[in-house]
Amino acid sequence: MTSRFTELAIDCSDPATLARFWCAVLDYEVLEAEDGLVTIGPPVAESPAGPVPPVLTFAPVPEAKTVKNRVHLDVHPTDRDQDEEVRRLLSLGARPADVGQGAGGTGGADGPSWVVLADPEGNEFCVLAGRRP
Template sequence: MASKFTELAIDCADPVGLARFWCAVLGYEVQDEEHGLVTIGSPEVPEGRNRPGPVPPTLTFARVPEGKTVKNRLHIDVNPTDRDRDEEVRRLLDLGARHADVGQTGEESWVTLADPEGNEFCVLGTRCP
C-alpha cells in the first residue's frame, strides 16, 4: 500500500484572500473555513480522501505570523485547460499574480509567477483539457 497525496498546506498572512485567488486559478471552491484556516478543493471530488486512487489535492491556507523571505523550495505547476499559456498568464496577472524572477533564462516553456503573497508557481506551456 502506498500513500496518497491529498492536501498541500500553505502558510500565509491572509488565508481568505489567498484561498480566493487559488479558487479562481484552479476552479476550486471553499470546503472549510475556521480559526485562521481555509481549505479549498475541487467541486467534483468532495470525498476524494475516501476513495482509492489519485484525486485532486485540497489546498489548506493557514495564517502564520512570519512573512515569506526566500524562494519556495516547493511550488505548484498549473496547466491551462481552455486557452494557451500566454492567455492564461494574462488571466492570472489580472487575478493578482505577478511575474517572478527565480533565475529563468527566457528559454523555458513555462512562465514563473507569484501569487498575491509571493509564493512562486509556474504556468506550463502545454494545455491539459
C-alpha cells in the same frame, strides 16, 4: 500499503484572500473555513470518480515569506493557450517572478516552456506551456 498525496498546506498571512486567489486560478471552492484555516478543493458535486486532486489548506503564520519556495505548484491551462492564461492570472493578482529562469521565463526555442509567476503573497508557481504526459 503506500501513501497518497491529498493536501498541500500553505503558510500565509491572509488565508481567506489567498484562498480566493487560488479558487479563481484552479476553479476550486472553499470546502472548509474555521479557526483561521481555509481549505479549498474541487467542487464537491463535480468530484471525479477516479483519483481526487489534492486540496490546498491555507494557514496563518506571523512571519512573512523571505526566500524562494523550495516547493511550488505547476499549473497548465485547460481551455486556452499559455499566454492567455498568464494574462488571466495577472488580472487575478499574480505578478511576474524571476527565480533565475532566464529571459522572461517564457517558452520557445530560446527559453523554458513555463512562465514563473507569484501569487498575491509572493509564493512562486509556474504556468506550463503544455501538460506533461
